[in-house]
Amino acid sequence: xxxxxxxxxxxxxxDVRQAAALALAPHVDRIxxxxxxxxxxxxxxxxxxECVLLDMNFLPGERSGRAGIDALxxxxxxxxxxxxxxxxxxxxVHLAVESLKRGAQDFLLKPWRNDALAAAVTAATLRTRAERxxxxxxxxxxxxIGKALAQHDGNIAQAAAALGLSRPxxxxxxxxxxx
Amino acid sequence: xxxxxxxxxxxxxxDVRQAAALALAPHVDRIxxxxxxxxxxxxxxxxxxECVLLDMNFLPGERSGRAGIDALxxxxxxxxxxxxxxxxxxxxVHLAVESLKRGAQDFLLKPWRNDALAAAVTAATLRTRAERxxxxxxxxxxxxIGKALAQHDGNIAQAAAALGLSRPxxxxxxxxxxx
DNA sequence: GGCAAGGTGTCCGTTTTCGGACAGCGGCGA
DNA sequence: TCGCCGCTGTCCGAAAACGGACACCTTGCC
Numbered sequence: 001x002x003x004x005x006x007x008x009x010x011x012x013x014x015d016v017r018q019a020a021a022l023a024l025a026p027h028v029d030r031i032x033x034x035x036x037x038x039x040x041x042x043x044x045x046x047x048x049x050e051c052v053l054l055d056m057n058f059l060p061g062e063r064s065g066r067a068g069i070d071a072l073x074x075x076x077x078x079x080x081x082x083x084x085x086x087x088x089x090x091x092x093v094h095l096a097v098e099s100l101k102r103g104a105q106d107f108l109l110k111p112w113r114n115d116a117l118a119a120a121v122t123a124a125t126l127r128t129r130a131e132r133x134x135x136x137x138x139x140x141x142x143x144x145i146g147k148a149l150a151q152h153d154g155n156i157a158q159a160a161a162a163l164g165l166s167r168p169x170x171x172x173x174x175x176x177x178x179x
Numbered sequence: 180x181x182x183x184x185x186x187x188x189x190x191x192x193x194d195v196r197q198a199a200a201l202a203l204a205p206h207v208d209r210i211x212x213x214x215x216x217x218x219x220x221x222x223x224x225x226x227x228x229e230c231v232l233l234d235m236n237f238l239p240g241e242r243s244g245r246a247g248i249d250a251l252x253x254x255x256x257x258x259x260x261x262x263x264x265x266x267x268x269x270x271x272v273h274l275a276v277e278s279l280k281r282g283a284q285d286f287l288l289k290p291w292r293n294d295a296l297a298a299a300v301t302a303a304t305l306r307t308r309a310e311r312x313x314x315x316x317x318x319x320x321x322x323x324i325g326k327a328l329a330q331h332d333g334n335i336a337q338a339a340a341a342l343g344l345s346r347p348x349x350x351x352x353x354x355x356x357x358x
Numbered sequence: 359g360g361c362a363a364g365g366t367g368t369c370c371g372t373t374t375t376c377g378g379a380c381a382g383c384g385g386c387g388a
Numbered sequence: 389t390c391g392c393c394g395c396t397g398t399c400c401g402a403a404a405a406c407g408g409a410c411a412c413c414t415t416g417c418c
Contacts, residue, residue, distance in 0.1 A: 046332070081330070093275045097286045100279035107276045134327055136343025137320060144319055151260070151313060153225075157365065164315030166407050171367075336395065345377050350397075 004050055004125045006030040010040045010071070011055040011087075016110070020053060023114040024121060037071035046079055047132070050125040051105075053117075056088035056095070063090040069102060076103050081131035083124035087112065142177040145170070149179065183229055183304045185209040189219045189250070190234040190266075195289070199232060202293040203300060216250040225258055226311070229304040230284075232296075235267040235274075242269040248281060255282050260310035262303035266291065321356040324349070328358065 007028050011017050017033045024031060032049075034040040036058055052075055056068025065088055072084050086099050089110040096107045105124040108117060135143075148159040160170040186207050190196050196212045203210060211228075213219040215237055231254060235247025244267055251263050265278050268289040275286045284303040287296060314322075323342060331337040339349040 091272055093270055093272055093286070093288055096272045096275045097279060100276060101285070106280070107272070109272055132330060134323070134330060134341050136341070137323055138343050140319055140323055141316060144313070144316055148313055151311060155365080156367090162313050162315070164317050167366090168368080168407060169405075172405070334395080335397090346396090347377060347398080348375075351375070 004028045004122065006032065006049050007051040007053060007121060007125070008032050008034060008040065008043060008049045009053045010034045010037065011053075012036060012058045013055075016055070020117065023112075023117050024053075027118050027122065037067060037074065040071060041074060041078070044075070044078055044082075049082060050128045051121050052082060052084045053121060054084055054086050056086055056099075057090065065091060065095045065099075069098065072099070072102055072104055081128055083128040083131075085120050085124050138177075141173065145173060145177060145179065149174075183207045183301065185211065185228050186230040186232060186300060186304070187211050187213060187219065187222060187228045188232045189213045189216065190232075191215060191237045192234075195234070199291075199296065202291075202296055203232075206297050206301060216246060216253065219250060220253060220257075223254070223257055223261075228261060229307045230300050231261060231263045232300060233263055233265050235265055235278075236269065244270060244274045244278075248277065251278070251281055251283055260307055262307040262310075264299050264303050317356075320352065324352060324356060324358065328353075 004027055007024065007030075009017050009020050009024075009031060010033070011020070012035050014035070017035070021031045021033065032043060034043055040052070040054075054068055054071055054075075056065035057063055058067050068086055068088065072086065075082055075084055083105040084103070085106045085108060086104045087108040087110055088095070091099075091107065091109055099107045105127055106120040108120055144163065145159070148162045149156075152158040152162065156167055156170060160167045163170065165173070183206055186203065186209075188196050188199050188203075188210060189212070190199070191214050193214070196214070200210045200212065211222060213222055219231070219233075233247055233250055233254075235244035236242055237246050247265055247267065251265065254261055254263055262284040263282070264285045264287060265283045266287040266289055267274070270278075270286065270288055278286045284306055285299040287299055324338070327338040327341045331341065335346055335349060339346045342349065344352070
C-alpha cells in the first residue's frame with residue numbers, strides 16, 4: 001500500500017516523539033512533531049495533515065488527560081475532517097470512553113505496540129481522506145432516499161414527507177437512482 | 180422532561196435486570212428485558228425501542244465481552260438507528276475502545292451509578308430519535324454545500340466539482356440556501 | 359357489505375433548472 | 389509589462405422537474 005502523506009505527532013517527551021516517528025517512518029511520507037498543544041495549533045494548516053497522534057498530558061506529574069481532551073476539541077473545531085488518535089500511559093476506561101465520544105478515532109495506551117500504532121494511524125488517515133473527499137450531492141440523495149424508504153418500510157407517502165418531497169418527485173428520484 | 184418511550188435491558192442476571200429497571204423507571208415509560216442475546220433478537224421489532232442497555236457476558240465465568248460485541252453487531256445490522264449502551268463488570272480500556280469503535284453509544288462499568296446510567300440511556304435515546312427522524316433533502320443539501328465550501332475555502336469551481344454540480348447550478352443552490 | 363382512510367402509480371400544463379458561453383479579474387512567471 | 393491560467397458572476401434558449409389531480413387498491417372498522 002502506498003504511504004500516508006503527512007501526520008503530526010504531539011507529545012511533550014522528545015523520546016516519545018522520536019520513537020513514534022521511527023515506528024511510523026515506514027508508513028508515512030512526512031512526519032512533523034509538536035511538543036505542546038500550543039505548538040500543535042500553530043502547525044495545523046487546513047489540509048496539511050491526514051492524522052494527528054496526540055498525547056494527553058503535557059505537564060510533569062499531570063495524569064488526568066484533560067489537556068488532551070481540550071486539544072482534541074480544538075482540532076475538531078479547526079478541522080472536523082482531521083482524524084485524531086489519542087495516546088496516554090494513564091488512561092482508564094472512563095477517559096477512553098470520553099475520548100471516543102468526543103470524536104477521537106482511536107485511543108492507545110503507552111507503551112504501544114508498533115503494529116497497533118501503525119494500524120490505528122492508517123485507519124484514522126483513511127477516515128480523514130473519506131471525510132475530505134465528501135460525496136457528490138447525487139450520492140447523498142441516493143443514500144438519503146434509501147434510508148428513508150428503509151425507515152418507513154417502503155411507504156412512499158411517508159418517505160416523501162420525511163424527505164420534504166412530493167410523492168411524484170420522490171418517484172422520479174427513485175427511478176433516477178434505480179430504486 | 181418527558182419520559183423516554185421504551186428501552187430493552189439485556190442481561191443474564193435477573194437481579195441486574197431488576198436493578199436497572201428500578202433505576203430507570205422514573206425516566207422511561209416502558210422497560211422490557213431479555214436474559215440473552217437470542218431473546219433480545221426476538222424482541223427487537225423495528226422502531227419499538229429507543230435504546231438497548233446490553234450486558235457483555237452471558238455465561239458463568241465468561242469475561243471477554245465477545246458476546247456483547249457480537250450482539251451489538253446484530254443490533255446495528257438489524258436497526259442501525261437504534262442506540263446501544265454497553266455495560267460490563269470486566270471491561271478494560273481495549274474493550275471500551277473496541278465497543279465505541281463498533282458503534283456503541285456508551286460503555287458503562289458495573290456497578291453503575293444510577294444517575295450516570297440514566298444520563299447514558301437518555302443521551303442514547305436522543306441519538307436514536309435524531310437518527311430516526313432523518314433530514315429533509317433540502318437540509319442535507321444545505322449542509323453538504325456548506326461543508327464543501329468550507330473544505331475548499333470558498334472556491335466555487337472546486338466545491339461545485341466536489342458536489343457533482345455545474346458552477347451556475349451551485350450558484351443557484353447557494354442562493355436558495357442563503358450562502 | 360359498505361365506508362373511510364391511507365395507500366398506490368401516473369398525467370400534463372406550468373414552472374424551474376440546466377450548463378455552455380460570455381465578459382471580466384487577479385496572481386504569477388517570463 | 390504582458391500573457392496565461394484559473395477564478396469570478398451572469399445570461400438565456402432548451403430541457404427537465406414540478407405537484408395537484410385523477411383513478412384505483414387495500415385494510416380496518418362499524
